[in-house]
Amino acid sequence: MALTTRPLYQQLSRNITAYPPEEAREMAFMLLDHYFGLRKADVLADKPLPANRTEPDWFRIIERLNRQEPIQHVIGTTIFCGLEFEVSPDVLIPRPETEDLVRLIMHDFADQTERPVRVIDIGTGSGCLAVTLARFLPQSDVTAYDVSEVALAMAQRNADKLNAEVTFQKQDILAVAQQQVGTFDCVVSNPPYVTRSEAAQMDKNVLDYEPDVALFVDDADPLIFYKAVADFAAHNLSEAGVCYVEINERFGEATKAVFDERGFQNVQIFKDIHGKDRSVRATKN
Incomplete structure (x- = not known):
């Protein structure tokens, strides 16, 4: 199991296969931000993952994304004008x-x-x-x-x-x-x-x-x-x-x-x- 952010980010990016690589990388950033509060700068600096984190079901998340379910539905929120809104189908x-x-x-x-x-x-x-x-x-x-x-x-x-x-x-x-x-x-x-x-x-x-x-x-x-x-x-x-x-x-x-x-x-x-x-x-x- 990865202990720092970059290996997990790379793993997520590789496994999101239903989208072009650039979109997959952006989704990986969004996932790490949502679940662990890690920004892009944290990932690029390969900061440690939070010690007290609760790991989501990454397999299920990747499966849903690869069915092209919107990532906003997967995480349940989206950002609009800097504010976080709940969304659903x-x-x-x-x-x-x-x-x-x-x-x-x-x-x-x-x-x-x-x-x-x-x-x-x-x-x-x-x-x-x-x-x-x-x-x-x-x-x-x-x-x-x-x-x-x-x-x-x-x-x-x-x-x-x-x-x-x-x-x-x-x-x-x-x-x-x-x-x-x-x-x-x-x-x-x-x-x-x-x-x-x-x-x-x-x-x-x-x-x-x-x-x-x-x-x-x-x-x-x-x-x-x-x-x-x-x-x-x-x-x-x-x-x-x-x-x-x-x-x-x-x-x-x-x-x-x-x-x-x-x-x-x-x-x-x-x-x-x-x-x-x-x-x-x-x-x-």
Whole structure:
């Protein structure tokens, strides 16, 4: 049995065979960080393994990874904006691209300190957007909707663990899109946007282990949730309130048009680090 970190890291990297070597090495780093609190620098320095450690079932872990089960499900958590969130197959695993929405909102509302920023997150899933904004946006008042009771329970656990004040509600945005339920300064949503026809190009670790309801929309109406979110925002945003959505890169201009058609101003498309259309910001007139 290895007594220092590097041999164990090398063993894990070699045995994760379902992914390219570079990805396998990153997963090995994640495993050592999660189970033993060892950072990359600790591994590279070949520091001793913790003397009082409890060894996980490495064979079972490697087996699950080699079936392409997401490592976030194997360890049960993921990092989003520096915060650790519980995840499971019941919710979409937060992606780094979604962090751009948080940064954009934080930038736009940084100077609003006279009163709370009233935020609603539509389709909260794990709660990553709602909880992060509640933690980092000064004086925020955050509400979050989801149609899944299981997802809402997980989001509440994440809020409790991370000391974030969020009001979670079971709501279907398709049912309440035309209703006036409150007044918000910020509407944010990362709704389902992958069309069924795109599934053939997707990886097994997404298709087999993440919830369809959080991923897919019908090819016949791929913007169904954006229309609902835009309608909701039109009814419930304060004067000069802002709506932010993550989008399918294929439908940047079409999503922008959804907000243009509803009278929003300064509708902008933002690209991600890969140069792909990834989010839209729209201001109520």
